[in-house]
Amino acid sequence: MKKTNRILTILIFAFLYLPMLVLIVASFNTGKNLTVFESFTLGNYKDLFQDKDLLGLLGNSLLISILSTAIATGFGTFAAVGIHNLKPRMRKTVMSLTNIPMTNPDIVTGISLSLLFVFIGTTLLHQKESLNFWTLLIAHITFNLPYVILNVMPKLKQMDPALQDAAMDLGCTPAQSFFKVTLHEIMPGIISGAIMAFTMSLDDFVISYFVTGSGFLTLPIEIYSYTKKPMQPRVYAMFTLLFLLIFVLMVVMNLLQIRSERKKTAKQETTKSGRIFRRVCAGFCAVAIFFGAGWLIFSTRQDKVTLNVMNWGQNIADGSDETMDIIAAFEEKYPHIDVNYTTYESNESLYAKLAGGGVTVDLIIPSDYMIARLIDEDMLNPLNFDNIPNYKYVQERFKNTAYDPDNAYSVPYTWGTVGIIYNTKFVDEADVTGWELLWNEKYAGKILMFDNSRDAFGITQFLEGISINTTDTKELQQAANKLAQQNPLVRQYVMDQIYGAMEDENAWIAPYYAGDCMMMMDANENLQFYLPEEQGFNLFIDAMCVPKCSENQKEAELLINFLCEPEISGANMDYICYASPIEGARDHMDEYLAESQVIYPEDSILEKGTSYLFLPPEVNRLMDNLFMEVRISGGDTSESEEEPSALPVILTFAGLGIAAAFLFLPKKKTKRN
């Protein structure tokens, strides 16, 4: 029995700490590949401390968590005291009310807070940018409060109520008795509540994502938008440091606690641990105030124009891997402009941010069909081409496009194709004949598929010879049936997870964007790219636009112009691995990329590519629903219109399960009491 216990303990610790160990090892790895340790380096740490953006984001995260923790701990403690002094029945009600936000899914909290802030900010206060640092801070305080209350309450319950009487008896007003006696008694609860709140706040993504504007980003928000490329090793280095910091903090706190407990039995003098703790607290507060003051000074510096740029994650050269730091170069050229660069992970999420209101964005880089939609919904400003003389470098092929026929709203940024990446070690060249490779039963379980409806349907439509911009319900149903046939063969529906799966050879065949395929081929030489030119393929263009909410259109146009310079565009493509629509940019690119057929297919091939057009929302919705059914049922989707799909059933069961858990759990607790 003892032995199994010990083994179990070891196993549990392994499960808890192994991931951290892997992370730490990875942070000292010279190679980018997580699975192979090449050699030891401290370079990642050097990179980290030179990366002002990353450190700035870390600073933001720390600022928000420390401030929100401090405020929530203060309020939460007083709230707990208030609740404790209520009559028992009332106390129970209030406690369950405070616990609900904690069990509430983050996404619900996030969206409802966001709605509230936008409503108050935009409708009531007529602010231009209603989501900002303060809304983020308020949101963090909100979700931190219950944790503090939950930790402080038991300490209040444990406390001998006579202590307060004693303090009053000795001349303390109720307020004095709280600060001189109660506070000391409940301090352990306050500290553990604060620590819990701090960690919750530090890594919160979901709520933060919805309540912060483009002006203030935290680390998790940025990290989650790194979808297009694998994580940079310097991020591992940062996480390692964060983990170690928290680890050391916890160990020190535990040691202090043990020491103070020992002192209780021994005859020692003053409580040193208390003094140290107070110093630590004071230090934390000082750091928070320092950050806060710095941020305030920084943000109120009005002599500079702040240009808010929203782009895909990792979609601009940032100076890493010996590339050019485009934004820095731009700011150097125009010292009066301060670029505030933020990211989004899909066209749809960009659209949601803009449509939701409450943000100020000056420059966005969506894809073709989304631009058509934004134009259609009157969400873009026409550009003033007098400010963009470099427009002359844009290749004719990218003018008068379907999405912006009059060249009024957009200037192309990158373009690319969607093709198939496959592993030559396992896939027979004879089978590589077209999109049907993705339906080849020989490779069942080794095929990956797009995890977004538009691209998945597009491929099927090319295969079936249907227009990729069809709005015909029957044709869409036909494509869905074809996708359903593929479902049993598909290993996984992926977006950025494709990198690991393909590079580690867990999957052999997948459709993806050419630029990303190029990077994967870089990592594994067995990978090869194939463009089914005969059947047709998607040719996509990402272009720069100025949304209606922009306040600095002129500066945005300056940046557009800057990015259209052949030299700059070329240097930019070296990092993002897509093709440039700028004449002459190719000459400034790394030769290996510039000559690559993957990135720059021949013009004769390119002519066979088709672009996505804007589809009416009901078609998009139908496509989404059909795709969802394909993914879940995998069966023949033609029947699914009559039969209830599995999703509601699953949701119902999940809901019942949760309800049951709620019903039974509290009962057990009361029994134990």
Place this chain on the structure above:
Amino acid sequence: MEFDGERILDGINLYFNDHEFLTLLGPSGCGKTTTLRIIGGFLTPTSGRVLFDGQCINDVPAYKRQINTVFQRYALFPHLDVYGNIAFGLKVAKLSKEEIQERVQDILAVVGLKGYEHRRIDSLSGGQQQRVAIARALVNRPKVLLLDEPLAALDLRLRKDMQNELKRIQQAMGITFIYVTHDQEEALSMSDTVVVMDKGRIQQIGKPEDIYNEPKNAFVADFIGESNILDGVMLADYKVKFFGRVFECVDKGFAPNEPVDVVIRPEDIDFVPAGEGHLVGTVTSVTFKGLNYDIIVDFRGFKWLIQTTDYHGEGETVGIRLNPEDIHIMHKSEYSGMFGDYSSYSAEYDELTEDVADEEE
């Protein structure tokens, strides 16, 4: 005083004299702690007034009253050491450092804890904690010190020592002590005045001797010491009839033929040979108590407790004599018939009552 709609205290009318050691005595739930909390300012009475030096202090909060309290389980501040606890009230009052130092040292001498200044509270024994609690209250030089069962948590030996200590401190400092206890022996041995309470009412106020010798009703007679309580009829002054026999007594002032309770203390009863006794009965049980034997004697179906140093074996027929001064007559009260019968007497009787009377409220 009402609490949750229930009447806890009723018609409490008490005077406290300066420098007096007054004890509120009663079983648990009798309202003695509630009375104390009202005096201390932790509860506000629903009706009635609390006067202090002639001033109504109903609305004066606890922290402004010149009254300090020693709490039932001491309520010492665990985060402070002995010195910090004692100096607490003085620091709140913002006295100078030197004065605090001086007064703490003085009081430490009074309670005999010199040299313990920097000990942690939880490293002290129960008795030492008790002294710290008393010092913490006394150092503020209150006019009145409230003590809420301060010795209940101590063992018997320590309790005896502390009783003497408390009495000594009270006399030395010349402060009014209001002391709450359920222990009648403690109350009798320490107090100048004892207030016996039950069911939220005062049953009797008086000097310990008067309370003992002349209890007002069956409750007091039973609660203070042991008593045999019999139904009787007062025929005339100095003449009482019970057990079908007229006895001489020292009480007067009752209506003719008034039914009364007759109290006879177990230690006042003298055994005589069966033939010479006023009453003759059979010994049903004998318990050795150290100083004396507790002997239960059955007199015509009514069992008496008799405390004597003479041994009489079980089953023995004995006679007793009652002298006039051994008989105490009380008016009938709501407690009549509830106490004073030892039919169900057992040796554990004492311990039982003490266990029950542990917690208040």
